Amino acid sequence: VIRLLVPHVIRAVPWWPFAAAAVLAVVAQVPALRSNPDPRWVLTGLRLAAAVLGAAAGFALPDLMAATVITPMARWRRQWLRLAVLLLPAILVWSSIYVVVRAMVGPALSWPAGFVILQAAVCGLLPLAAAAVGARYRNSAAGALPGPVTQGVAVVLTLFLTERASPWPVPVSAEWTTAQRGWPVALALVLLTLLIANRETTRPGSA
């Protein structure tokens, strides 16, 4: 059934936000073009790319037609399918950006790859999880807005933490400070939220 559904979902999901996000994600890497790139901006560019791709992918989650059609398929399958249709290209785009940036800045600039990828995963999946929650309650395009809004609020909240407490330490150290231990916890929470939000719903009108 999934194989039958894939082409239709691909046609149904909004692609233009994703395309715009991909362009922005690439433009955000301009700091890496400098002759002696500043690690702060290079890392910010990578995180921003993940964040904007995730936020745009979230707009695929609200199923605009959900209220009008009865589908012979569990909601969680449909939601994960909608998610996968944009998340996989998003991961692909981000990975390519990462590889290119890594090659461009050269060995002069180094960072623990696993840690940066973890940060990017949280940045990208947080808006998806929030959009999934939004889509549970509202199957319109605005239902995905909690994604970027939550993301924005989360970013602002991390700005309250300064210096050592900041989850964005520069340079990224290989050892795990208290603030850095928050990242895997955040990833776990985000994935859990996604799992719960994509469950079956019994509420009328949001099937």
Added chain:
Amino acid sequence: MTITTERVERPAPAPRVAIIALARAEAGRLLHSPLLWGAMVLSTGLGVAWTWTRMPSWEKFHENAGMASMVLAAALVVACQLAAGRDGRAGAEESARTLPAGPARRSLGLLAVIPVAALAGAVVYAAELLLLLPTWPVGRFVPWAAMVAAVLPAIGAAVGVVIGRFISAAAAGPLAVVALFVLLALPMIFGSVGLPVWPVSLVTWDFGFPYPHGWHLLYLLGLLATATAAVSWPAAPKVSAAVGVVAVLFAGFSVQREAAITPDVIFVDEAMQRITPERLDCQVHAEVRYCALPGYGSWNRYWREAVEPVAELLPPTARKPSVRQIARMDDLKPMTPGYPELVVGEVWGRIGGWAEDSRQAMTRDYVMASVGLLRREAPWHLRYCDASGQHRTVAALWLAAQAAPGEGLALPRVRYGPAEIQAAESLLARPKDEVAAYLAGHWPEILDPSATGLAGLGVTIVPPPVPTGPPAEPSGSAVPTDAGVCR
């Protein structure tokens, strides 16, 4: 069956009345938006948190308030994009088409969000100031820098409306925020020439160099006018186009002027010219002269709290070091040649432990300056030196412990051992007046690094020979942190 209803004879409202009614409705809707209120709370919180630990100067406060207001501006881009895109979402196009006021007039009505946004920015700015009471920023208040906090949210709102008029999809708002961030940040990343493009002036010059905040505000107002012209374009295309073009040129010119005025380097001589002793705000309290940078006079009371307990213990004949505030640069020349002087910077803890730390550090530095261990004119005065064996070290430990009881026996930037601490403890065991009277009688010998001025009080430590001349200059790139025996 036929139903007849009586026709209500109500004339269609005049365009003006309709636009005003629409404007009121839009302003009301924005005022009820959780995005607006949430962002106002976050902005206020950020502005206060960034200023919480240090006594604010107007310069720093405006920088923090401006950066915090960018959060509000970003939220307003999203909120106003949603408001302007309302017509085109969720299949509302057809219903919107039947409305008596067309898109052009509805756009004009939406202009009401701009003053609401500016008001929200002003409220956030005022709330930050109030939450930081009782401390009030010092230095020079520049109204143009203050207005940035209200203009930025207004720009955000206007840009949001423009985007909503062209793209009604909900995704456009958040994407626009990211796009604007990238657009404004990129010039900054590529060197100082692009710095004025960033909405908040982050250039921190040395004291007395006024930043062209006026040009920056004009640049922002140009951007606001451009966005406003774009909103009113469908209603009055020709006028709006003309205003828009002029506004873009104006904004470009202003930011170019701002960049042109910004010098690349500031030399020490030039900086010191602006804070010469005659320009400082000097007061004398209890024989100690305090000279604050213009506008920083209210910090006198914090310095007095730190200095007076030490100054009271010093012998009447002793030269009590002056306190002089400097900015970022220092030419190492005292106000009165040969007279001891302690310099303080532009940073002071605002509250609680941070304020305590500042006071404690200044008390200890004042002790050091009083006994000659910290001499402003010596270029090596900020390097560690070896003060063991010298009797002035013991006197300094005693002074510090008496001036700030319970804070331990500690002196900054000097090395000493258990013998000096033991000697200081033996002095502390004696009555305070007895030691103070002894210090008064033997002050010149105590200050002499090679003399044994405290021998009369049973201090037996022997000072090492004091080298003459300056310490060895650092060779190579590694700067030695140690200047050898304290001179």
